[in-house]
Amino acid sequence: MSGVKLLGINGSPASRRVEWALKIKGVEYEFIEEDLQNKSQLLLESNPVYKKIPVLLHNGKPIAESLVIIEYIDEVFEGPCILPKDPYDRAIARFWAKFLDEKCLPAVWKALWSQGEEQEEDKKEAYEVLKVLDNELKDKKFFGGDGIGFVDIAANFVGFWIGIVEEATGVVLVTSEKFPNFCAWRNKYLNCDQVKENMPSREMLLGYFKSRVQAVANGPK
The missing domain is CATH 3.40.30.10 (Glutaredoxin)
Structure with missing residues (x-):
């Protein structure tokens, strides 16, 4: 050890x-x-x-x-680099990872769980941040270029979890019509062996989020 x-x-x-x-x-x-x-x-x-x-x-x-x-x-630790070696590229990678955590994840999560008129407003905010990601991914295979890197690892929620929560809640945020570049990235991401090896069971997560949806539905009226 x-x-x-x-x-x-x-x-x-x-x-x-x-x-x-x-x-x-x-x-x-x-x-x-x-x-x-x-x-x-x-x-x-x-x-x-x-x-x-x-x-x-x-x-x-x-x-x-x-x-x-x-x-x-x-x-x-020794081994393959996760962040880019070039100082400018490293700074850009940090920027996008921070954007994912501080802007994208909260907006998307809120839109997936809110209801009624509030949800429509929350969806607009989520669409704005997802559009930013979509634009950034134009003409790119992954955020870092041809291979998975720091930002792609940071993006694991929007790459993997978001689709599961969408299925559990019945709220659809991401479509190829709205976000073609993002969806193209996500398809490559989910079919990457590295991603498959480093994510939890989809069935386990889906069951967990469905139970949360049911708990909300059975909560105080």
């Missing part, structure tokens, strides 16, 4: 990002499944600021926040 532990959740996009980076580098690690309803003392001590997963422990030292962890892994 290399002295690497990952505190996370099997079905979490953020946890899966980190596992993907560790596998690219060929790093052996121990995965410790957390229960967010009963957080372990190790998690609370390792990430006292946010108290959330994922947290990487390397020789006992904690690193939190998935994108920060991936950069740490890329710098510390």
Whole structure:
């Protein structure tokens, strides 16, 4: 064992990002499944600021926040580069990863779970951020060019999870008519062996989100 532990959740996009980076580098690690309803003392001590997963422990030292962890892994461990080597390209990759986390994911998630008139407004916001991604992917196979890189790993929610949540909720955000470049990227992404190896069971996630939909439907009227 290399002295690497990952505190996370099997079905979490953020946890899966980190596992993907560790596998690219060929790093052996121990995965410790957390229960967010009963957080372990190790998690609370390792990430006292946010108290959330994922947290990487390397020789006992904690690193939190998935994108920060991936950069740490890329710098510390031998193996294929995850971020581009060129400083400008690295900065651009960081920009798009930040956009995915801070603008895209919240807008899409909100649109998928809101209802009624509120949902129509939320969909408009989601469409705006998805259009930005669609434009960025014009004439590109992946965000980083011909191969999967840092931004594609960061985009695992919109690449994999979003379709599952759409199926569970019955809310359709992404169509090839609206976002042809994004859909072309997603099709390549989902058919990539690297992606298939680093995502949780689709059936497991679909069952989980369907149960959430049912819980909302059976909630207070």
